Every structure is written in C-alpha cells, then in structure tokens.
Amino acid sequence: MTDENERHAEKMRKIKAARDKMMETKTEEKGLIMVHTGPGKGKSSSGFGMIMRCIAHEIPCAVVQFIKGNWDTGEKTFLRDRFADECRFFVSGEGFTWETQDRERDIAAAQNGWKIAREQILDPEIGFVLLDEINIALRYDYLDIDEVVAFLQDEKPHMTHVCLTGRNAKPELIEAADLVTEMTLLRHPFRDGVKAQKGVEF
Numbered sequence: 001m002t003d004e005n006e007r008h009a010e011k012m013r014k015i016k017a018a019r020d021k022m023m024e025t026k027t028e029e030k031g032l033i034m035v036h037t038g039p040g041k042g043k044s045s046s047g048f049g050m051i052m053r054c055i056a057h058e059i060p061c062a063v064v065q066f067i068k069g070n071w072d073t074g075e076k077t078f079l080r081d082r083f084a085d086e087c088r089f090f091v092s093g094e095g096f097t098w099e100t101q102d103r104e105r106d107i108a109a110a111q112n113g114w115k116i117a118r119e120q121i122l123d124p125e126i127g128f129v130l131l132d133e134i135n136i137a138l139r140y141d142y143l144d145i146d147e148v149v150a151f152l153q154d155e156k157p158h159m160t161h162v163c164l165t166g167r168n169a170k171p172e173l174i175e176a177a178d179l180v181t182e183m184t185l186l187r188h189p190f191r192d193g194v195k196a197q198k199g200v201e202f
Contacts, residue, residue, distance in 0.1 A: 029159070030158060030159065030178075031127075031156065031157060031158055031159045031160040031161045031162070032161050032162075032178040032179055033152050033153075033156070033162055033164075033176060033177045033178050033179075034161070034162065034163040034164070034177060034178065034179045034180075034181075035135075035163075035164050035165075035169050035173055035174060035177040035179070035180045035181070036163065036164070036165040036166075036181050036183065037135055037165070037166065037167060037168065037169035037174075037180070037181070037182055037183070038167065038181075038182035038183035038184055038185075039167060039183070039184070039185040040182075040183030040184045040185040040186070041183065041185070041188070041201075042183045043165040043166065043167075043183055044075075044132050044133065044165050046165075046181070047130045047132060047163045047165050048063075048075045048130070048132075050128065050130070050161075050163060051063065051075075051079070051087055051128070051130055054086075054087070054127065054128045055083055055086045055087060058086075059127040059128055060086065060087075060125050060126050060127055061086070061087045061088075061126060061127060061128040061129065061130070062087065062088040062089070062090070062120040062123075062126050062128075062129045062130070063075075063079065063087060063088070063089045063090065063129075063130045063132060064090045064092060064113050064116050064117045064120065064129065064130070064131050064132070064134075065089070065090065065091045065092065065113075065132045065133065066092055066109075066110060066113050066131065066132060066133045066134045066136065066137045066166075067133040067136045067137065067166075071202055072202075073202045074198065074199060074202060076089060076091070088120065088126075090113070090116045090120075092109050092110065092112050092113025092114075092116060106137075106140070106142055107142045109142075110137040110142035110143050111142070111143070113134070113137070114134075114137075114143050114148070117129065117131055117134070118151060118155075121151075121155075121156055121157070121160055121162060122155065122156075122157065124157065126160065127159070127160060127161065128160070128161040128162075128163070129160065129161070129162050129163070130162075130163050130165070131162065131163065131164045131165070132165050132166075133165055133166040134148075134164050134165070134166060135164060135165060135166025135167060135168060135169045135170070135173070136166045136167065136168075137166075138166075138169075138170055138173065139166070139167070139168045139170070145170045145172050145173065146172065148173070149172050149173060149176045152176060153176055164177075
C-alpha cells in the first residue's frame with residue numbers, strides 16, 4: 001500500500017470510529033413530520049421517492065394530493081395502475097387556484113382533502129402519508145394552520161410518518177416538523193420558454 005493510500009485508510013478509520021460512536025447514541029424510532037418546501041423543484045418528487053421506498057419495504061402508504069387535481073401526473077397513473085393495493089391515492093384539488101378562480105370551491109376541496117388525510121394518518125394499517133402540495137392550501141388559508149399542526153402533534157400515531165410538500169411552508173409547520181428540507185432554485189428551463197414536460201415535471 002502506498003503512503004497516500006495508507007494516509008487515506010487511516011483517515012477513513014478515524015472517521016468510521018467517530019461515526020460509529022455517534023450512531024451508538026441514535027436509538028430512538030418515531031414517526032416523523034417532514035416538510036419539503038422552497039422555490040426549487042423536487043419537493044413532490046422526493047415525497048414520491050419515499051412512497052417507492054415504503055412500497056419496497058412493504059409499508060402500506062397513502063397519498064393525498066392537494067391542488068394538482070386536473071393534472072394527469074405520472075405518479076398518479078403509476079401508483080393507481082400498478083400499486084393500488086400498496087398505496088392508496090386520493091386527489092382532493094381541482095387544479096391550481098388561478099385555474100379554478102373560485103375560492104369557495106378551493107376551500108371545500110382542501111377541507112375534503114384534509115378530512116381524507118386525517119383518516120389515512122389515523123388508520124393503524126398505514127405507515128406513511130404524503131400530503132402533496134398541502135402547503136399551498138395552507139398558504140392561501142384554505143386550511144387552518146393551527147388545526148393542522150395540533151393534529152400532527154397531538155393525534156398522529158407515534159410511528160406514522162407524514163410528509164407535507166409545497167412552497168411557502170408556514171413558520172408554525174416548520175417549527176412543528178422533525179425534518180425540514182428547503183429546495184433552492186438556481187436555474188429553471190421555464191425562464192427560457194421551456195414548458196412543463198412529461199417525466200420531469202409531471
């Protein structure tokens with residue numbers, strides 16, 4: 001082994017020892033409240049990635065999709081056609097709020113979605129629930145943020161994971177969450193006149 005390789009191996013041994021020591025203190029398991037927010041792409045995609053993991057690990061899961069109701073998304077088609085037994089998929093929205101242009105309908109759709117979401121979260125058979133784009137409904141006050149936070153903190157079963165996606169997550173939700181990821185935007189093709197495309201955006 002060369003001197004450079006030996007130095008590298010010794011460095012990695014020290015890192016591993018420190019890592020192993022740290023991991024010895026991480027013993028708790030709990031259902032997480034996760035928030036994916038920010039102006040960048042990937043919030044829903046990451047949430048659906050966790051849905052795929054749950055299916056692979058045979059953890060029953062559910063999706064409640066707010067806002068994107070009229071979109072024929074790939075994830076909706078994929079999960080409903082191929083994994084309906086493993087993942088329940090609900091659509092509560094009727095489209096983006098600038099498309100419906102009817103606040104009362106938007107509120108009613110969001111309230112119905114939240115009712116379904118609570119039922120899925122409380123179902124003892126379900127281990128993971130993705131609330132896709134719920135942050136948009138919260139941002140426009142279609143749902144009461146205090147009610148949502150109180151439910152997640154006080155009524156969510158201890159081992160049930162919940163992921164909430166969408167831009168502009170409210171501070172109350174960020175404060176209540178166990179894990180918060182903010183997607184940043186560095187560049188987007190929309191600025192160059194490129195429309196949303198299948199397989200990338202939906």
